[in-house]
Amino acid sequence: MPADGRRTFPQYECVLPQQSGTRGHPAALAAPLSAQAAQPAETVVDVTAFGADRTGARDSAGAVAAALRQARTVQGPVRVLFPRGTYQIYRSRPRPGSCTSPTPSAPTRRTGTSASGILMEDMRDVTIDGGGSHLQFHGLTTAFAAIRSQSVTVCNFSFDATAPKVVDVTVSETGVADGRAYRVLNIPPTNGFTVANNQVTWLGE
Structure with a gap:
């Protein structure tokens, strides 16, 4: 882990294996043009278009949530993009859901509520692309949660959590x-x- 304590998630590349009899012929790995044309184009949803602040001066939680709601309506693959910067994500009020988080005074338990910094719900073929950004989470919350979702990829960001200023004693x-x-x-x-x-x-x- 780096000295500053930030956890970094790099983007990985997927390399297709060579088929039998094609050794030394990379061109043979390409799919037929008809198959390539059948692949749906990826839609990019930019969180800054919904008001997310890449300078880190303001809370971006609401804007990110709005971008995710828009991404959920997209047919086909979608990439939720964070243009490179620093984003402050403050805990929102718990909402009904299937993911629960621990409270300050009690262990994790299933209460039917969730408080997630970035919540992906009922989504498919979605990539959360940090673009090299840093996400700073505030409050006791789950950084990322995926509920009833498939083929979710998260990459290209670092994140950390700030100690809360409200003490629960x-x-x-x-x-x-x-x-x-x-x-x-x-x-x-x-x-x-x-x-x-x-x-x-x-x-x-």
């Missing part, structure tokens, strides 16, 4: 000991903090 116990009141707090592991000089400092964006 559960008070599990209160009482008095040695004449002093106390509270016992349960803090999810996703919330960073430090304790020094009887003070708690929360770490986040």
